[in-house]
Amino acid sequence: MNCQGCHRESGRGAPPEINSVIDPVRATSVAVITERMKKSGGEMNKADVIELAKQSKALLLLRLHKGGQDMPPPVLREAEIAAVFDYLEQLSGVPGAEKKQLAVKEPIYRVGEQIVKATCHTCHDAAGPNPSPQTILDGAIPPLSSLTARVSLAEFVRKVTKGAPITMGTPPMSYRGRMPVFGQLSEDEAAAAYQYLGAYPPISRR
Ligand code: HEC
Ligand code: HEC
Structure with a gap:
């Protein structure tokens, strides 16, 4: 992972x-x-x-x-x-x-942490302002710290594993979005990322 x-x-x-x-x-x-x-x-x-x-x-x-x-x-x-x-x-x-092969027992947060740091962090900043529909249309990517407030667990899992529309523009409308689907992640793994972000909200290191 x-x-x-x-x-x-x-x-x-x-x-x-x-x-x-x-x-x-x-x-x-x-x-x-x-x-x-x-x-x-x-x-x-x-x-x-x-x-x-x-x-x-x-x-x-x-x-x-x-x-x-x-x-x-x-x-x-x-x-x-x-x-x-x-x-x-x-x-x-x-x-x-x-x-x-060796098995290691991992808490769910640890699984989520690995996914967030290796896969999501390449595009999403840790923290920062929560972008408006218009700034998202202009190219902004919502920071990791905003995701659990922006979407529910179910919406999050769907966005990651199957793809989901996002509200953009003025007036706000639903678009397919630019984020790729991560087919290699299971629904449980995507849920682990959500739980990690909820339990350990990312802070900016800059
Ligand atoms: C954020 C991206 C990133 C992650 C995550 C990452 N790597 Fe890499 N890896 C690279 C890049 C870029 C290179 C080539 C440049 C370098 O050596 O730094 C590389 C090179 C390597 C090489 C050497 C390849 C060669 O030709 O010598 C190995 C082995 C490797 N990675 C293993 C791993 C393993 C195992 C993990 C997980 C524990 C991992 N990497 C995680 C980006 C990554
Ligand atoms: C290649 C870049 C990229 C990567 C990697 C990426 N995202 Fe995204 N993400 C985006 C972009 C761009 C958006 C803005 C909406 C859109 O265009 O789909 C977004 C939006 C989102 C949203 C939607 C927020 C909303 O309000 O609807 C969620 C949730 C999300 N990302 C979670 C993740 C998670 C979890 C990961 C790691 C598994 C991840 N993203 C990896 C680019 C990326």
């Missing part, structure tokens, strides 16, 4: 701006490196392969803690990082990964 806002559900991102996560994850696997070597006819001793995989794993773990040059730090607990790591291996087709 944290990563897919940028890297998509498949992990393949949107190159060249957002790199795919698949190759850096595959590079952490001794089995994958060994197989790649065999295919290309190259040779490498076992110790070197293990060392290479170890270095790639250290790089990936560093990124999961600190982010990258253009990637914000993910802000995950150690248990979450361990679970994400194993999930990334499965997503990338690392042999045996499906047998070592």
Whole structure:
């Protein structure tokens, strides 16, 4: 949920701006490196392969803690990082990964927080004035802090998972709007985002 806002559900991102996560994850696997070597006819001793995989794993773990040059730090607990790591291996087709998946129990607010920070925050500011129908028609995007006051839980879930019209202009009229539909989010996940925004109203950091 944290990563897919940028890297998509498949992990393949949107190159060249957002790199795919698949190759850096595959590079952490001794089995994958060994197989790649065999295919290309190259040779490498076992110790070197293990060392290479170890270095790639250290790089990936560093990124999961600190982010990258253009990637914000993910802000995950150690248990979450361990679970994400194993999930990334499965997503990338690392042999045996499906047998070592870890489950972490997450409060609903935490699920909502990940969705809001990774997916909604790319367009919506945290806080600011609640725009009028006319300023929305002119291009304003309502801040995250205004959403729970603007719409009900049901309207919110519909806007996110199926798309919904919005009132714009003078006189106010109903339009389809410009926000994309987020088909990868379930209704429960969209509801978690609403609950998070209601319980922890965003404040401006600027
Ligand atoms: C806000 C957008 C954003 C989010 C969220 C995000 N990333 Fe990234 N990621 C990027 C961008 C942009 C790059 C390429 C530039 C860079 O390295 O900073 C990148 C690069 C990467 C790379 C390196 C790719 C390569 O070719 O070396 C990996 C691996 C990666 N991300 C994994 C993750 C994981 C795992 C998560 C979730 C925990 C995540 N990212 C969340 C934007 C994001
Ligand atoms: C690509 C930009 C973009 C992203 C990402 C985005 N939104 Fe929006 N959102 C908009 C725009 C633009 C509007 C103004 C209305 C419209 O054009 O549909 C809007 C309006 C809304 C509204 C309607 C408010 C009203 O008064 O009807 C809700 C609710 C909302 N967004 C929730 C979300 C949530 C939750 C997320 C994250 C899952 C999200 N948005 C992600 C662009 C975005």
